[in-house]
Amino acid sequence: MTNLEFRHTEADRLPAEKRAEIFADPGFGNYFTDHMVSIMWTKDAGWHDAEVIPYGPIPMDPASSVLHYGQEIFEGLKAYRTADGAIVTFRPEANARRMNESAVRLALPQLPEELFVEAIRQLVSIDADWVPSGADQSLYLRPFVIADESFLGVRAAERARFLVIASPAGPYFTGGVKPVSIWLSETLARAGHGGTGAAKCGGNYAASLLPQQEAADNGCQQVLFTDSQTEDTIDELGGMNLFLVKRDGTLLTPALNGNILDGITRRSLIQLAKDRGHAVEERAVTVSEWRDGVADGSITEAFACGTAAVITPIRELKTRDFSIDFGDAAPGELTMSLREELTGIQFGLREDRHGWLETIVEAKG
Known part of the structure; x- marks a missing residue:
């Protein structure tokens, strides 16, 4: 076989x-x-x-x-x-x-x-x-x-x-790498506990399309989903995982909980961040924590990641009642540095320390 x-x-x-x-x-x-x-x-x-x-x-x-x-x-x-x-x-x-x-x-x-x-x-x-x-x-x-x-x-x-x-x-988002706005879906969920959220199947993406339309109607390029049982606890975007960056360089990302896809880009970025000495916290992350952290300066960057878009910096999270806006601080320095390192490995411009590349066609000459 x-x-x-x-x-x-x-x-x-x-x-x-x-x-x-x-x-x-x-x-x-x-x-x-x-x-x-x-x-x-x-x-x-x-x-x-x-x-x-x-x-x-x-x-x-x-x-x-x-x-x-x-x-x-x-x-x-x-x-x-x-x-x-x-x-x-x-x-x-x-x-x-x-x-x-x-x-x-x-x-x-x-x-x-x-x-x-x-x-x-x-x-x-x-x-x-x-x-x-x-x-x-x-x-x-x-x-x-x-x-x-x-x-x-x-x-x-x-x-x-x-x-x-x-x-x-080419680039997943029109216009290339630039900060995007995302919309918080407050009434519609991507997945539920015991469902297929951790699987990469079409039904999960079909469930995200109506909220994605709502996001577009509100001037946003992507939609953010929270846990349907808690509403404030972040799961992931419609097609990407989420990271927040704290002032001290710590990365926060929602822990895999059965609702969230185990992104390979996510996993790779966690490794690269740890290689640099950054702490990475995989745990429950809430919209409230994001909002409060930006307000008091303890959260300084946000980005989404996935195979298609690699890393996409986030400028703003919009909701019906409030917005969380990094303004001119987006894209963040660590966001773009990690993106440059990961794409550098993928295109053979950086050392592949972890043996992630599989050669299909050998170099010429």
Whole structure:
């Protein structure tokens, strides 16, 4: 099962000049590479039929269980072109482990970690020309598993499919790295205790879309969710983890409580901060603490983090009754320094002390 050979069906590749036009302004998630990975699973046969095939529509029966019961999970990671011409990925084995944790919660089959990593390697190697080299550009990779057994009945599907697609990407937020405003969702929750908040599944993101619209209506780029049982205790943003920075350099971040996604960027930043000697507190963090800390000067920075946006500085938290505004103090010095260090590692400009990079294509020369 873990030694599957990948069959390769060559696609009609996009001409280089068309690809160059895309690289000039790729946006995020707007264009896709020539190929994708597909691996099938059945309860009786396990994982089989590993393929790299032309990117395109997939046949799906209208009764496929994913369409009716939302049984699916996904991941997000990136491939980077380094200054010396190599192509690397960042901590793919961590994405593999997290996807399997999501699979357990959604009653989907677990994919062997080495098969996940090999699938990434296969796609990036074949579509290496799609890894851009512009500033803040990368190849975003989206592995996902869907239940595609055709039946109408509430039980775990006995047939599933793992796929990987890839998209050249620029900055996640329009305008690049600049402080954003976020909106506090006070009536709608992203997840609840005992739910799927810690899994990376589409239902969590679907639940965040209406509050995200509310955020946009109030001039904000993202939405912040609190624990539905306490209202004041922070969980995470719609698609990112949250950090606050204290005046003494201590980082505060909500502890993983079953509602919060265990972000790989979050985990990496905690390690980098500790490497520098910063204290990191993973505990319950409240909106009230944030508000009081900014008021008395004990909290000096805030940022969100995730694979897509890396680190995004936060200028303001808006609510219906008040706002917490860092003003011209955002972005904070530590926020931007950590961002520079992490992206420096990812693009091969900083020493990879923890062995986080996985080389897909060796450096030229």
